[in-house]
Structure formats: structure tokens, C-alpha cells
Amino acid sequence: MPWREPGANGQRDPYRVWISEVMLQQTRVETVLPYFERFTAAFPTVEALAEAEQDAVLKNWEGLGYYSRARNLHRAAQTIVAQHDGQFPRTEDEALALPGVGPYTAAAVLSLSFGVPLAVLDGNVIRVLARVFAVDADARKPATRTALQHVADALLDRGKRAVQFRRLRTCQRDRNDLALEHH
Numbered sequence: 001m002p003w004r005e006p007g008a009n010g011q012r013d014p015y016r017v018w019i020s021e022v023m024l025q026q027t028r029v030e031t032v033l034p035y036f037e038r039f040t041a042a043f044p045t046v047e048a049l050a051e052a053e054q055d056a057v058l059k060n061w062e063g064l065g066y067y068s069r070a071r072n073l074h075r076a077a078q079t080i081v082a083q084h085d086g087q088f089p090r091t092e093d094e095a096l097a098l099p100g101v102g103p104y105t106a107a108a109v110l111s112l113s114f115g116v117p118l119a120v121l122d123g124n125v126i127r128v129l130a131r132v133f134a135v136d137a138d139a140r141k142p143a144t145r146t147a148l149q150h151v152a153d154a155l156l157d158r159g160k161r162a163v164q165f166r167r168l169r170t171c172q173r174d175r176n177d178l179a180l181e182h183h
Helices: 015-022 029-042 046-051 053-060 067-083 092-096 105-116 123-132 142-156
Strands: none
Touching: 015 105, 015 123, 029 053, 029 092, 046 067, 053 067, 092 105, 123 142
């Protein structure tokens, strides 16, 4: 995936990662690839996107649907240029303050671009955590999602803090034990 390739400095470009993460919301990778190439050719930098007319942004988004994503990208690019000197924020709180950036996008950009240890929580991660930890609570509820996010974050911490399960209601079925075999 072109947005995952490191640049000349050896790091992933947070602008390209951010654009890709927004495009990939509700859209398959193979669909996104040509749109990503076209969009980043038209707007190669956050400054170019910020300075563009919204009609041009929407025209280059045409065919991907969910046009609020393009409008939010445009507004967020303007915020990045005006408030962050054209650099994607490096903290979760600052990233979450951008229009259209939620916990998943913030975690993805910060972890992939800057190595910030943040866990992403999507449907696949929720299913795995629920299965491994025998969580029977409704994952659509904010309290459950928050608890699962804490579990995912704690797993990234490599044992630096304890995982707390007090707020998760577990079901009565047996948990699937994970076994690692060393050769």
C-alpha cells in the first residue's frame, strides 16, 4: 500500500497515512488505491489541500461517496496549516480535535507515522478481544467500547500496567486459551 511506504526520511508520511485512513472508512483497499493516487497527485501536501477550493476537493473525491469525509479532510487540513504549522498533530488529544478525526483514525496515524503506542479498535479487534477474553457485553455500547479500548491499549503496554476487567461482564462459556509454542 503506497501510504505505508517510508519517505526519504525513513518514516511514513502522516499526511498520506491520514488521507488513506479516511478514504478506507467504509471502503475497500482495492477501491481506494486509484482514488488515493489521484487525490494525492492533485493535493500532494497538506498545504495544497488546505489552499484548494472545496469544489476541487469534492471533484477529486468523486466516486468514493460519503462526501462528508472529503469536507472534513479539507477543514482539518486548514486547521493543521493554521494551528500546527502544517504538521499533523503528534498527540492523541490534538489529533482528535481535528474535524472528522475519531479515535481509530487518530490512533492509526499516530502509531503508523510516529510510533505512538496506541491501539486501534475496529470490528475485527473487537471480535478478537471479545473472543479471547470471553466478553459478553454489547460492543455497540460506549462503555463496552471504552473498556475494550483500555484492554487493547494495555496489551500494547507490554505488561507495564494491569488490565482491568471490572467493568466488563463476561459470559459463562470457557475462554479460549492462547498458547505459544516455541521451537
